[in-house]
Amino acid sequence: MNDPESRQHEATASAVDDAAELGGRMIASLTDSKVLEHTPVVKWGVSIFRAISCVRDMLLARRIGSFMHAVKDGLESWEVEDTISRLAASRHYAESVGEHLVERLERIEGRRKALMTAAAFVALGKKSVDENEFYRLLHAIEVVHLPDLPSLRNFAEEGPVLYNVGNTGRKFNPTQESLQSLSAASLVHSIATAPIGGSQPGWFATNLGSKFIELRLDLIEYKED
Numbered sequence: 001m002n003d004p005e006s007r008q009h010e011a012t013a014s015a016v017d018d019a020a021e022l023g024g025r026m027i028a029s030l031t032d033s034k035v036l037e038h039t040p041v042v043k044w045g046v047s048i049f050r051a052i053s054c055v056r057d058m059l060l061a062r063r064i065g066s067f068m069h070a071v072k073d074g075l076e077s078w079e080v081e082d083t084i085s086r087l088a089a090s091r092h093y094a095e096s097v098g099e100h101l102v103e104r105l106e107r108i109e110g111r112r113k114a115l116m117t118a119a120a121f122v123a124l125g126k127k128s129v130d131e132n133e134f135y136r137l138l139h140a141i142e143v144v145h146l147p148d149l150p151s152l153r154n155f156a157e158e159g160p161v162l163y164n165v166g167n168t169g170r171k172f173n174p175t176q177e178s179l180q181s182l183s184a185a186s187l188v189h190s191i192a193t194a195p196i197g198g199s200q201p202g203w204f205a206t207n208l209g210s211k212f213i214e215l216r217l218d219l220i221e222y223k224e225d
Contacts, residue, residue, distance in 0.1 A: 063105045063114035070118030075125040083125040090131045108142050112222040116141045123215050136186065136208050141217070143185040149218040151178040152187055155205040156213045162202035179203050187212055 071080060087097045101121075105114055120137040123129045129137065144152075151174035155161075158170050161179065182188040187209035191201050205213065212218060 060102075060106050063108070063111055064102065066111040066114040067101075067105060067118045067121075070115050071121055071125075074118065074122035079125040083121065087124075087131060087134075104138055104142065110146075110222065112146065112220065113141055115222070116217045116220050119215060119217055119220055128215065129211065133208070133211060137212065137215075137217070140185045140187055140208060140212060144187065145178075145181045148174075148178040148181045151175070152182055152205070152209060153213060153218050155188065155203075155209065160200075160202050160204045162200045174203075182209070 075083070084097050101117075104117060108114065108117065117138060120129070120134055120141065123137075124131065124134040150172070154170075154172045154174055158172065161170075161174055179188060179190070183190060183203075186206055188203050189206050190203050
């Protein structure tokens with residue numbers, strides 16, 4: 001079991017373990033480590049550590065740590081390698097996969113959204129979503145107002161929010177502001193008029209919103225590493 005492929009997988013697994021322990025002390029120790037130069041997943045990590053050393057933003061470091069912990073828990077090391085390779089092959093960006101993810105994590109607020117981002121990455125790794133859906137989910141996570149997520153979950157529990165139907169008897173009534181906010185994140189959409197024989201006008205979950213609910217991204221809670 002000393003063949004080059006086995007050694008590479010062992011090195012990758014070790015690197016993912018190290019990265020998942022990201023914290024204040026680990027940033028300095030991993031930045032100069034020679035093991036970081038040998039595998040695709042590690043090159044991704046190098047981008048992250050360089051970004052941290054440049055911006056010196058410990059809140060960003062914590063979001064990255066939360067992200068990497070969750071990815072490590074959700075995917076095998078070979079799945080991480082495969083996912084990064086697929087993103088690198090199909091992306092429409094000039095920067096590396098690692099740089100793009102760092103930029104995403106820098107723009108979002110809080111570690112809960114970092115965990116949601118990791119869950120979307122894991123879904124891509126498990127091939128539950130494709131690359132296009134993955135990037136759309138990242139955009140939705142960035143834009144969505146977290147207090148509006150119960151309104152999104154309500155679409156799965158009670159169906160669309162229809163106009164002009166009187167007392168619907170819903171247990172939960174999403175506010176107009178929440179619906180508009182979710183629409184800005186492309187998770188719901190409004191049908192103002194309906195053709196004869198068509199569905200009633202109202203608010204409906206988009207395909208992306210349904211995928212967001214299916215992956216239970218709205219139910220991910222903040223937790224300490």
